[in-house]
Amino acid sequence: MKSIQSLVIIGSGNVATHLALAFKEAGINIYGVYSKTFEHAKNLAKKLDTIAYLTIDDIPTNADAYLLAVSDSALLDILKQLPPVDSLLMHTSGTVGLDVFPNKFKKTAVFYPLQTFTKEKKVDFSTVPILIESKDEEVLKLLQILGNKISKEVKHANSEQRKQLHLAAVFACNFTNYLFQISYDLLDKNGLDFALLKPLIKETIEKLDFLSPAEAQTGPTIRRDFETLNEHLEILKDYPDYHYIYHIISDQILKLNSK
Amino acid sequence: MKSIQSLVIIGSGNVATHLALAFKEAGINIYGVYSKTFEHAKNLAKKLDTIAYLTIDDIPTNADAYLLAVSDSALLDILKQLPPVDSLLMHTSGTVGLDVFPNKFKKTAVFYPLQTFTKEKKVDFSTVPILIESKDEEVLKLLQILGNKISKEVKHANSEQRKQLHLAAVFACNFTNYLFQISYDLLDKNGLDFALLKPLIKETIEKLDFLSPAEAQTGPTIRRDFETLNEHLEILKDYPDYHYIYHIISDQILKLNSK
Numbered sequence: 001m002k003s004i005q006s007l008v009i010i011g012s013g014n015v016a017t018h019l020a021l022a023f024k025e026a027g028i029n030i031y032g033v034y035s036k037t038f039e040h041a042k043n044l045a046k047k048l049d050t051i052a053y054l055t056i057d058d059i060p061t062n063a064d065a066y067l068l069a070v071s072d073s074a075l076l077d078i079l080k081q082l083p084p085v086d087s088l089l090m091h092t093s094g095t096v097g098l099d100v101f102p103n104k105f106k107k108t109a110v111f112y113p114l115q116t117f118t119k120e121k122k123v124d125f126s127t128v129p130i131l132i133e134s135k136d137e138e139v140l141k142l143l144q145i146l147g148n149k150i151s152k153e154v155k156h157a158n159s160e161q162r163k164q165l166h167l168a169a170v171f172a173c174n175f176t177n178y179l180f181q182i183s184y185d186l187l188d189k190n191g192l193d194f195a196l197l198k199p200l201i202k203e204t205i206e207k208l209d210f211l212s213p214a215e216a217q218t219g220p221t222i223r224r225d226f227e228t229l230n231e232h233l234e235i236l237k238d239y240p241d242y243h244y245i246y247h248i249i250s251d252q253i254l255k256l257n258s259k
Numbered sequence: 260m261k262s263i264q265s266l267v268i269i270g271s272g273n274v275a276t277h278l279a280l281a282f283k284e285a286g287i288n289i290y291g292v293y294s295k296t297f298e299h300a301k302n303l304a305k306k307l308d309t310i311a312y313l314t315i316d317d318i319p320t321n322a323d324a325y326l327l328a329v330s331d332s333a334l335l336d337i338l339k340q341l342p343p344v345d346s347l348l349m350h351t352s353g354t355v356g357l358d359v360f361p362n363k364f365k366k367t368a369v370f371y372p373l374q375t376f377t378k379e380k381k382v383d384f385s386t387v388p389i390l391i392e393s394k395d396e397e398v399l400k401l402l403q404i405l406g407n408k409i410s411k412e413v414k415h416a417n418s419e420q421r422k423q424l425h426l427a428a429v430f431a432c433n434f435t436n437y438l439f440q441i442s443y444d445l446l447d448k449n450g451l452d453f454a455l456l457k458p459l460i461k462e463t464i465e466k467l468d469f470l471s472p473a474e475a476q477t478g479p480t481i482r483r484d485f486e487t488l489n490e491h492l493e494i495l496k497d498y499p500d501y502h503y504i505y506h507i508i509s510d511q512i513l514k515l516n517s518k
């Protein structure tokens with residue numbers, strides 16, 4: 001089996017955009033882009049200096065591989081419509097298993113970049129873990145080579161492990177960002193700039209390079225400084241939702257760290 | 260009033276250690292260290308190449324300033340025992356007001372570094388916000404000069420603002436770190452390395468340099484991907500505490516972002 005030299009991109013969201021740009025930069029030939037919304041496909045195609053397909057039937061069947069970077073809910077629908085191709089089909093979802101591919105496709109895989117993507121911000125893929133999965137050993141080798149064109153961190157992970165990683169990422173990133181929302185809002189309401197907290201946030205993350213999160217835990221809760229806890233809950237009286245979150249997370253920290 | 264050239268350090272924990280080392284490096288003369296536990300005072304004094312005081316009565320009264328970097332609960336006790344001095348007294352607490360100082364002290368202030376300190380890890384103070392407070396304009400000027408010896412970010416903040424910042428920091432750092440604990444534990448139980456999430460965590464933070472946390476929110480909850488939410492809750496069945504936290508934070512994200 002020859003290495004993957006050409007790709008069709010299906011999808012036009014953040015994952016599709018960032019991966020396609022990284023692949024193009026790595027010298028992969030991007031045949032074209034398909035998206036349910038033709039306008040979106042055209043926009044991404046323009047960035048990639050390639051063409052956009054108006055309908056699924058316009059997608060050529062001779063690309064080396066097809067990258068499906070669409071929402072989990074759209075994936076099954078698109079797979080139903082796609083004609084059977086001999087080439088490799090890859091989806092990029094953290095939560096969807098390899099079993100999503102209908103039998104009409106012979107070479108299937110998952111190519112999951114464990115990263116959060118924002119439209120406006122370029123991602124340095126070189127350290128982004130790419131988690132690959134396929135039942136076909138040959139395909140795994142091709143994925144390894146393809147992944148290494150954009151990242152040093154290409155690893156095998158089965159569907160179960162990918163799900164666990166995705167779940168852990170929700171806690172470590174999405175939920176963390178929600179706590180930043182609370183923090184931002186509390187400061188904003190008091191005329192204070194969230195930027196003041198950034199060195200503290202950066203240090204909180206950097207600590208994890210040599211301590212486990214349990215070892216790195218600081219603050220009034222872990223110190224069992226109940227005077228400060230009560231004062232915080234008093235300040236939060238005016239913000240019932242934040243009061244509730246403060247109360248519950250404090251309780252959990254006390255519980256988790258007194259086992 | 261002459262600028263602060265000499266300091267006595269009271270306390271020997273992380274804040275005392277990191278601040279004292281930074282002041283020493285900035286050319287401040289560290290007279291000596293007092294701590295309730297003499298052994299701790301000796302250890303810190305050794306690092307600072309200075310002396311340790313066995314009792315409070317041994318502390319000289321002619322230093323330019325006294326830095327009280329002790330726990331909130333120990334602060335009042337030490338202030339009671341300290342002889343009245345004409346020099347400046349500063350505490351380093353985020354939560355304690357300026358009113359903690361008994362009337363016997365004439366020049367009082369707060370010198371609060373908004374950072375998290377770990378014994379093993381050197382802190383780059385240059386970008387750490389130092390929040391200063393005093394009722395005395397002259398003292399504020401001295402604090403500004405002293406603060407600028409170690410940081411570019413010296414700002415005035417009254418006790419109320421400092422409390423708000425401390426509370427916001429608990430959400431953004433201590434509670435965030437608790438979510439990392441959950442994440443670490445879930446991966447660990449499945450033989451996966453938390454380090455895989457670090458690029459994702461770093462990117463989550465870097466986004467905040469140009470997006471507000473509300474704008475930066477991603478993940479299944481904000482996408483209203485209830486299929487993934489339910490699947491995550493299903494995986495978490497075996498971890499009732501994590502299931503609970505997932506449920507509550509998801510609900511809050513939905514609520515906060517649909518207003």
